[in-house]
Amino acid sequence: xxxxxxxxxxxxxxxxxxxxxxxxxxxxxxxxxxxxxxxxxxxxxxxxxxxxxxxxxxxxxxxxxxxxxxxxxxxxxxxxxxxxxxxxxxxxxxxxxxxxxxxxxxxxxxxxxxxxxxxxxxxxxxxxxxxxxxxxxxxxxxxxxxxxxxxxxxxxxxxxxxxxxxxxxxxxxxxxxxx
Amino acid sequence: xxxxxxxxxxxxxxxxxxxxxxxxxxxxxxxxxxxxxxxxxxxxxxxxxxxxxxxxxxxxxxxxxxxxxxxxxxxxxxxxxxxxxxxxxxxxxxxxxxxxxxxxxxxxxxxxxxxxxxxxxxxxxxxxxxxxxxxxxxxxxxxxxxxxxxxxxxxxxxxxxxxxxxxxxxxxxxxxxxxxxxxxxxxxxxxxxxxxxxxxxxxxxxxxxxxxxxxxxxxxxxxxxxxxxxxxxxxxxxxxxxxxxxxxxxxxxxxxxxxxxxxxxxxxxxxxxxxxxxxxxxxxxxxxxxxxxxxxxxxxxxxxxxxxxxxx
Numbered sequence: 182x183x184x185x186x187x188x189x190x191x192x193x194x195x196x197x198x199x200x201x202x203x204x205x206x207x208x209x210x211x212x213x214x215x216x217x218x219x220x221x222x223x224x225x226x227x228x229x230x231x232x233x234x235x236x237x238x239x240x241x242x243x244x245x246x247x248x249x250x251x252x253x254x255x256x257x258x259x260x261x262x263x264x265x266x267x268x269x270x271x272x273x274x275x276x277x278x279x280x281x282x283x284x285x286x287x288x289x290x291x292x293x294x295x296x297x298x299x300x301x302x303x304x305x306x307x308x309x310x311x312x313x314x315x316x317x318x319x320x321x322x323x324x325x326x327x328x329x330x331x332x333x334x335x336x337x338x339x340x341x342x343x344x345x346x347x348x349x350x351x352x353x354x355x356x357x358x359x360x
Numbered sequence: 361x362x363x364x365x366x367x368x369x370x371x372x373x374x375x376x377x378x379x380x381x382x383x384x385x386x387x388x389x390x391x392x393x394x395x396x397x398x399x400x401x402x403x404x405x406x407x408x409x410x411x412x413x414x415x416x417x418x419x420x421x422x423x424x425x426x427x428x429x430x431x432x433x434x435x436x437x438x439x440x441x442x443x444x445x446x447x448x449x450x451x452x453x454x455x456x457x458x459x460x461x462x463x464x465x466x467x468x469x470x471x472x473x474x475x476x477x478x479x480x481x482x483x484x485x486x487x488x489x490x491x492x493x494x495x496x497x498x499x500x501x502x503x504x505x506x507x508x509x510x511x512x513x514x515x516x517x518x519x520x521x522x523x524x525x526x527x528x529x530x531x532x533x534x535x536x537x538x539x540x541x542x543x544x545x546x547x548x549x550x551x552x553x554x555x556x557x558x559x560x561x562x563x564x565x566x567x568x569x570x571x572x573x574x575x576x577x578x579x580x581x582x583x584x585x586x587x588x589x590x591x592x593x594x595x596x597x598x599x600x601x602x603x604x605x606x607x608x609x610x611x612x613x614x615x616x617x618x619x620x621x622x623x624x625x626x627x628x629x630x631x632x633x634x635x636x637x638x639x640x641x642x643x644x645x646x647x648x649x650x651x652x653x654x655x656x657x658x659x660x661x662x663x664x665x666x667x668x669x670x671x672x
Contacts, residue, residue, distance in 0.1 A: 202515065205411070205413065205429035205430055205454055205456065205472060206388075206411045206429070206430060206662070207387070207637070208388075209388070209637075209661065211639055271578055271596055271597075272596075272598075273602075276622075281596070283596070298596060299615065302511070318637075318638060320621060325454070325473055326429070326430065326432075326454050328475065344439055
């Protein structure tokens, strides 16, 4: 459970990365999940940028400046001393129950993406429940043409999809228990 | 033809109302949406090779050229037939941005991977030359007189200004990681959208100096010019930063769809059109009043990186 990839059943790989270079085609995914709780309650759980404990792969969240624009956080995955992902908040709209952040530092063997940005929104769902939407935009881990299989577009999509589904399913399960 | 060439970069000529067409590269769905901007409808969807991003309309309006970096394909679309007429597959590299010479004779294509520009003869649709530029060239534009070629060399934080007669290259430093580059109708200035510093850098092409820098929203992608103003698409901020091209002051910040990217000015200079990559739409905005005139759904992942408008 050390890495996103391990936690979610993907192979561990290692490759050097140039931080700002990226491949030719940005990928996007949108995953939605119905949660059986009022939107304000779900927002109270996921809407704090400094607390990602709702995701089962996140061991701890440490950061600065709360939910202000440019607030930072470092996610430690799996266990104490586990791999980390550094992120910065760039949009926060409490009235829309939505925020946007991007990764500032991650190894591609933890998450095989570059130039990753993400958006979490809690919408009104059916029957007083919630619809949580998690969107991501990113390039694959390998910046040049002819990427190795573990760093290609499909690998990036699969990894991010796995992260989102695991988080949203856990969130739904958590509220299902408390209802 | 002359009119189109003159107004291609966003000039202010008095012109009759023109029917503009947008040729929108949809990178995720691998096709081109042909959008009638008057009727506000998609009139055709043209499948192309690979995952297209770059686009440039020829000044004569007969063809639009589409670039797919993954398959290294340059696709020529016949604008009357609204169909692919020819393709060229390059042997290597990652073709990204494209511009057509004002006389229509040559295509210039940046190679994201190999720090060069491919020079392609349009009539033969054949690679005839290469020009060395900086690292990861992306945006590209030619002055209306055809004398200068400008590339945004993203990972060198610079533009290259090529004298096409002599082949000499000058380098001007910009903000960090310039992506799109736009030249004004007079051919005097280039405007880069600097992804790394959230700025637009304004360059005097004759002197090769930076004459202004404007703060934008986060992750600007490209710039269009209209009505004495510049419009920068801010991908992460989901805004359009509007600035005065004389004072370089920010005038207004407009809302956009999600991840606004390629942006261009209509032939009459009155409207700007941009693609929203995540929202799968293009928006048309009045360049004077900033009113949202139209919101049109297109294919998946529209980038429209380049001069993607033609006028009938």
